[in-house]
Amino acid sequence: MSLAIGVIGSGAIGQDHIRRISQTLSGARVVAVHDINPLQAEATVKQYQLATSVHDSGLALIHDPAVEAVLVSSWGPSHEEFVLDAIAAGKPVFCEKPLAVTAAGCMRIVQAERAHGKRLVQVGFMRPYDAGYRALKQLLNEGRIGAPLMLHCAHRNPSVGEDYTTPMAITDTLIHELDVLRWLLDEDYVSAQVVFPRKSSHALPHLADPQIVLLETRSGVRIDVEIFVNCQYGYDIQCQIVGETGIASLPEPSSVALRSAASYSTAILTDWKQRFIAAYDVELQAFINGVQAGSLTGPSAWDGYAAAVAADACVLAQQNGAVVDINMPERPDFY
Template sequence: MTLNVGVIGVGMIGQDHIRRITHVVSGARISAVTDVDFDRAKAVAADLPAAKALQTGQELIDDPEVDAIVVASWGPTHEEYVLASIAAGKQVFCEKPLATTREACERILDAEVATGKRHVMVGFMRRYDEAYRAMKATITSGDIGAPLMFHSGHRNPNVPPHYTSDMIINDTCVHDVDVARFLLDDEIVSARVLTPRKNSLASDHLTDPVLFIFEMAGGALVDVEASINIQYAYDIRGEVVGESGTVELAETNKVVVKKGGQWGGRVAEDWRERFIRAYDTEFQEWIVAASKGESTGPSSWDGYAATVVCAAGLQAMESGERVEVSLREQPDLYKVTAQGPTGTD
């Protein structure tokens, strides 16, 4: 069976997912696309053998020739399209964020729980990265004892002109928030923010760099260094310190080159290069599950938790105070499978 996928939002990430579904992974094809820029949607559809351009997201969701939905539109539109996909009984892959507010996420949780099954997978691709999965397996095995601290580094060479300081948590470090919950199998209960002296390479309106400190319910601490104008490369760091050992992300180079009295290797240029295999694995697993009418991977609960933590992080950045994170009681729907690379909380 070939899964007919409709894509809402065909900007940069939407087109990258279309390329992936069309040329990289198996079991699916693009049958419809839509975008706020309808001319762009028509241009994208013209290059696809079986796709049509539709005027609205609702029209795409209602189309009987669309089996499953990819939501890659502007964040504030996610709630509308995810809720409509759930109402239509269709599986939906939603790029982060699930929604932009706690209340919007809770409406999605309520709608999904009311159906009695999962329909939503949220695009936290780091859970599909081989290195993070290996870290998770090491922690789960008990080889390093109980995890005590997680040090995470998220370094961007630069950011686009429209980037604002709130995006450092909502768009950048949201991935570190999710992967901390994934690795430590625990919820974040508070957020604090420290800011060192400003990077002179950053625009005047940006707070850069930033150090987020999160407390986990079980007592572990997480620190996330976010540097968004560090120039040299896109560099992702991570180390979990346990009671009797540590596990950390290795460099992504296959070899180390030594010459001229120096040694080194290449660092990724951007997020697409660093996580391209994770995106491919993520979509392949979604397609397999969606073809069976099932959902896998990061759930609506994971999307909700990330949105709430990011809101607390933003409040902490503005106030300079410790901000508590309060989540609603987790519905049983999201407790069925233990948290893991293809599970939920």
């Protein structure tokens, strides 16, 4: 029997998840939708020809008896409330990042889930489901390049909108690296620093771009991440691990090599949804399968909390230019 999912938020990522549940994945169907803009919710239901009710509030959707699991893809500041409501209702919830906009909010979710006594939350960090990152993880686990010493990473977007701010380079962009690099190395961060190179002429006056974030892990691995959200040329994700006996790099997305007009070239993606489209499919299928099996295995509320703690330190480091300590408590046995 297919899992009945209610979706809160029918913006870009919400619509994409509704599409994949309805057309790509197995074992689930969308039975309810809510958006702060009801016309958008109704248009989405019509677009995908869903036999689905449109609810006038997220709370009403969560408490609809027809909804067995909840997918939260609304505005970030609303996530904490909806996830806590889903936990209170005893319903599994897949929440797009951020789990909450502050580490304190994430901890409230952790505490509510632990009080419930069973994992109900999966956070929408998709990169651990990407085939390239999984290959890197396997290589590290096999000791193919010895102990990791340094990581050189980049997160580049062709451009961003006028509402994109300097702190969002951490909370909306780097947040993915904060999660996936912690997963790759299987250890927490202990410090962060942010430095600002020469500003790009393509960056709006209120935005510092690019930025370089310097992280250190508990074992002393040093990480540098370039964040450049006005790079113009495409959406480009890079990760190179320097180990004691070798170097491993994240594979480039598959593309056709073209010889034409006296040049040799390969295309570069410009859409982040296309870069990780397979990972989005795998992560959401894992959530569906986990709910049906009675055991979630994807990124947890604790992972969401860990990313938020590190992000808070990075935002502070943006402001004061200093090396900021990251104080992460030990992970509870619950996770």
